[in-house]
Amino acid sequence: MALKSDLEQLYNLKVNPFDPKATYNEQKQPVYVREMFGDQWKDFLCKFVVAPLQNGHPVIGAVWSVVQGDPKARGFGKSTLMGEEAKLINSDFGKSTLMQLGISEEDALENPILAGYVSFNVSGYGGISSINAAAFHLVRFLLRDGTVHTRLREMAAAKLISDGKATPGNEDVAIVNALKERIRKLATPIDVRNLLDEYLMNLASEDTDKLEQFLADEVGTWHHDRNGLKYLQIFVILGELAGIEHFTFFIDQVEDFTSVSGAGKIQKNVKMIRDALIESEPFSSRASFVFQLHPDAYEKLRDAWEAEELPSLNQDDELNSPVVVVLKGLTQFANAKVLAERFLNDPKFATALHKGITPFTEKALQLVWKSTKPKPRDYLRALHALLRLATDQKIATIDEDFVKPKIERIITSVQQEEQLDLVEDHRLA
Amino acid sequence: MVAAERKLTDTLPRASIRQILDVVRSIAAEGRASFDEVRVTLVRSAARKAPASLDAKWTTARDILAELQRLGYVVGDGIPRQKAEVSRLRLSVFEITDTGQKLAQKYKDSPSYALDEFFQVWLRQHAYFRAFIARLLQSPIYVPDITSLKELGGYRVGQESPESVATRVADSCTQRLTTVGTSGDKPHVLTQTILDRFAALATEVVLASLDAKALVDAIQDRVVIPAFLAAEGLQFDGVTFQHLVKASQEFFVASWTSSHPDFAGRVIFSTCDVEPAPSVGDDSQQGYHLSHHGRSYAAALFESALTAAYERLARSSSAYVSAYALRALVCVELRIQPLVFSACLEHLMRDHPEASGLAIYTEIPFEPPPKSEPYVEVGKSHSRVGRLKISAS
Numbered sequence: 001m002a003l004k005s006d007l008e009q010l011y012n013l014k015v016n017p018f019d020p021k022a023t024y025n026e027q028k029q030p031v032y033v034r035e036m037f038g039d040q041w042k043d044f045l046c047k048f049v050v051a052p053l054q055n056g057h058p059v060i061g062a063v064w065s066v067v068q069g070d071p072k073a074r075g076f077g078k079s080t081l082m083g084e085e086a087k088l089i090n091s092d093f094g095k096s097t098l099m100q101l102g103i104s105e106e107d108a109l110e111n112p113i114l115a116g117y118v119s120f121n122v123s124g125y126g127g128i129s130s131i132n133a134a135a136f137h138l139v140r141f142l143l144r145d146g147t148v149h150t151r152l153r154e155m156a157a158a159k160l161i162s163d164g165k166a167t168p169g170n171e172d173v174a175i176v177n178a179l180k181e182r183i184r185k186l187a188t189p190i191d192v193r194n195l196l197d198e199y200l201m202n203l204a205s206e207d208t209d210k211l212e213q214f215l216a217d218e219v220g221t222w223h224h225d226r227n228g229l230k231y232l233q234i235f236v237i238l239g240e241l242a243g244i245e246h247f248t249f250f251i252d253q254v255e256d257f258t259s260v261s262g263a264g265k266i267q268k269n270v271k272m273i274r275d276a277l278i279e280s281e282p283f284s285s286r287a288s289f290v291f292q293l294h295p296d297a298y299e300k301l302r303d304a305w306e307a308e309e310l311p312s313l314n315q316d317d318e319l320n321s322p323v324v325v326v327l328k329g330l331t332q333f334a335n336a337k338v339l340a341e342r343f344l345n346d347p348k349f350a351t352a353l354h355k356g357i358t359p360f361t362e363k364a365l366q367l368v369w370k371s372t373k374p375k376p377r378d379y380l381r382a383l384h385a386l387l388r389l390a391t392d393q394k395i396a397t398i399d400e401d402f403v404k405p406k407i408e409r410i411i412t413s414v415q416q417e418e419q420l421d422l423v424e425d426h427r428l429a
Numbered sequence: 430m431v432a433a434e435r436k437l438t439d440t441l442p443r444a445s446i447r448q449i450l451d452v453v454r455s456i457a458a459e460g461r462a463s464f465d466e467v468r469v470t471l472v473r474s475a476a477r478k479a480p481a482s483l484d485a486k487w488t489t490a491r492d493i494l495a496e497l498q499r500l501g502y503v504v505g506d507g508i509p510r511q512k513a514e515v516s517r518l519r520l521s522v523f524e525i526t527d528t529g530q531k532l533a534q535k536y537k538d539s540p541s542y543a544l545d546e547f548f549q550v551w552l553r554q555h556a557y558f559r560a561f562i563a564r565l566l567q568s569p570i571y572v573p574d575i576t577s578l579k580e581l582g583g584y585r586v587g588q589e590s591p592e593s594v595a596t597r598v599a600d601s602c603t604q605r606l607t608t609v610g611t612s613g614d615k616p617h618v619l620t621q622t623i624l625d626r627f628a629a630l631a632t633e634v635v636l637a638s639l640d641a642k643a644l645v646d647a648i649q650d651r652v653v654i655p656a657f658l659a660a661e662g663l664q665f666d667g668v669t670f671q672h673l674v675k676a677s678q679e680f681f682v683a684s685w686t687s688s689h690p691d692f693a694g695r696v697i698f699s700t701c702d703v704e705p706a707p708s709v710g711d712d713s714q715q716g717y718h719l720s721h722h723g724r725s726y727a728a729a730l731f732e733s734a735l736t737a738a739y740e741r742l743a744r745s746s747s748a749y750v751s752a753y754a755l756r757a758l759v760c761v762e763l764r765i766q767p768l769v770f771s772a773c774l775e776h777l778m779r780d781h782p783e784a785s786g787l788a789i790y791t792e793i794p795f796e797p798p799p800k801s802e803p804y805v806e807v808g809k810s811h812s813r814v815g816r817l818k819i820s821a822s
């Protein structure tokens with residue numbers, strides 16, 4: 001039996017629950033606290049999930065975080081919100097999400113939905129730096145849940161059987177035929193040969209592991225950087241066959257794409273957004289795309305975006321409010337408190353003996369929140385630093401007296417602030 | 430005729446203004462110092478450390494001591510004129526004068542006032558500096574730098590005759606100057622001098638043997654800058670010109686930018702008013718009144734200048750615009766330092782957002798500023814701004 005750590009002895013915590021970086025990692029996010037967004041998570045889902053179902057029109061939307069005069073308006077939880085809500089939707093085809101938004105169980109069951117999340121990144125070879133690569137990785141995200149593919153296949157097979165197009169035992173062939181038939185009817189049919197043909201077979205099969213293995217091992221970077229959209233199109237067609245009413249795809253870190261792309265590449269990819277994502281089937285009738293935007297990315301996209309006559313996603317134009325969400329961060333202490341409490345009591349971090357917000361006192365949390373608001377990332381980083389300090393000094397309770405003398409230094413290191421040296425130079429006065 | 434009638438002569442120390450004043454202060458501390466002590470002071474305070482040697486920084490020490498002697502701040506004998514003399518004259522002693530002592534005290538108590546005082550001394554005593562400031566106070570100086578072969582419209586090394594390259598250089602420079610309203614004899618003088626200097630260069634160097642960087646350097650240093658100075662009627666060489674620009678920045682009486690949207694090159698502009706206007710002739714007894722364009726000067730003008738510059742760059746859209754281009758427009762328009770721009774922007778964003786009725790959104794920079802220009806920074810945390818958007822709040 002291992003020795004109890006100081007954290008466990010002092011606070012009934014297995015490890016420090018707060019991440020020192022507090023940046024989103026889709027595959028490692030330990031705790032998701034929707035309440036940290038106040039009511040904005042509802043606004044987000046209503047605009048990008050419910051509205052397309054209600055209106056019958058997919059949307060092109062954007063999630064922003066901008067604060068007047070703050071060029072570093074990051075760390076507001078945009079990635080967390082997009083990635084984690086997508087996972088929640090996929091866990092039951094959107095049933096609980098829709099019901100939490102006031103939709104009846106019957107309607108929720110009749111309108112199954114799925115969501116995908118992908119983040120551009122510039123990690124060299126294998127990085128995600130084009131719409132094709134992003135589309136391919138949206139498929140990988142949808143499969144990562146482990147059950148989405150199986151359930152989709154079952155629903156598609158059941159529908160084909162009830163339509164008399166399949167008999168039990170030959171569902172795979174029937175699904176492949178149905179997919180190919182739908183592909184043939186597309187205005188711009190997909191040339192299904194070689195790897196794509198194999199993909200179709202794997203998609204129709206009930207073996208999700210084999211499908212995932214195929215996508216990971218057989219489909220190389222070179223291929224999916226040029227054909228990724230086709231993989232997503234075919235997946236959406238399978239969803240259509242299974243009765244999925246709507247897909248919402250979240251595309252994160254657009255600035256990582258624009259910062260490494262020249263005007264030509266931006267133009268080509270924006271053209272793809274219009275031609276493939278908005279104007280062509282199967283996306284045009286059932287897929288919404290939501291981009292995470294920052295000013296630099298948006299400005300670099302702007303010329304191409306306007307040239308393709310895509311809808312404006314400007315965050316401060318009220319005409320865009322139906323398709324734009326601007327995250328405000330932790331504006332209420334109650335939300336900040338819930339955020340800390342959920343991390344501190346998550347079974348991954350806390351023993352069964354842990355209770356409430358201990359070792360923090362409410363006033364201490366309030367002080368940290370006031371000093372870091374509205375950025376959840378700074379708040380979580382500060383909590384990490386304080387808990388680490390308290391453990392090191394074997395302090396049982398992290399109260400106001402403990403926090404007060406340290407908070408300024410902690411915030412400085414969290415935000416990497418330096419002092420302004422615009423000193424008493426009369427020439428500048 | 431653009432060129433000045435009288436031939437000016439002057440000698441400027443190859444040292445920064447801060448180095449000169451640091452030496453005054455170090456000599457004043459003990460009342461006297463040897464040549465070697467001055468040299469060591471310069472080695473210790475250098476940002477870029479010279480390799481440890483017994484004669485590192487000796488030319489800077491030589492220039493500064495000669496300058497201080499000429500201006501009456503120190504007295505002494507035995508400044509080495511050649512490297513071979515350094516060893517023999519290492520212990521030559523220089524003593525501070527009363528004037529030097531006063532300047533050192535002022536520099537210690539209030540560096541910015543000491544720099545203003547020293548500016549006036551330079552204005553009276555250095556003909557080149559006076560000519561440069563006099564020209565700068567009239568209007569911004571546009572320097573049509575050639576920094577890349579791209580500016581020569583696709584010229585490929587070794588595939589064109591020198592005459593053809595010279596014409597390309599002349600066309601590139603004059604076209605850019607014409608866009609900012611340069612007229613009169615200047616374009617003609619510039620073109621002719623470029624052609625003449627290029628012909629001279631071509632007789633000395635086989636241009637086809639130079640790689641792209643060496644060719645650009647040769648064109649810039651030996652053709653464009655001398656031709657530009659001739660067109661402006663400024664009678665000093667390119668190295669002195671660079672030095673004058675740097676000294677003016679240290680005095681906070683001028684600044685420059687290469688981010689101005691109207692001009693592909695450097696725009697050098699004054700950031701002060703001087704009364705009476707300096708003249709090119711002998712002004713060694715003249716007293717001047719210097720007014721810097723600081724925050725108090727810019728306060729009343731900044732908001733409208735910023736808004737106008739933003740509207741120009743955004744061209745009626747509500748786009749985020751380059752903070753570097755925006756700063757260049759505002760700084761040249763108001764003749765203010767980049768630090769004053771930052772302070773005014775900060776004031777508008779944080780202290781008086783309601784009063785201004787403007788909502789200012791900022792974005793971190795994804796591209797560095799042009800070489801040698803500072804980032805646009807705001808706030809106590811020096812938050813860097815790369816793009817900026819203004820709308821009515």
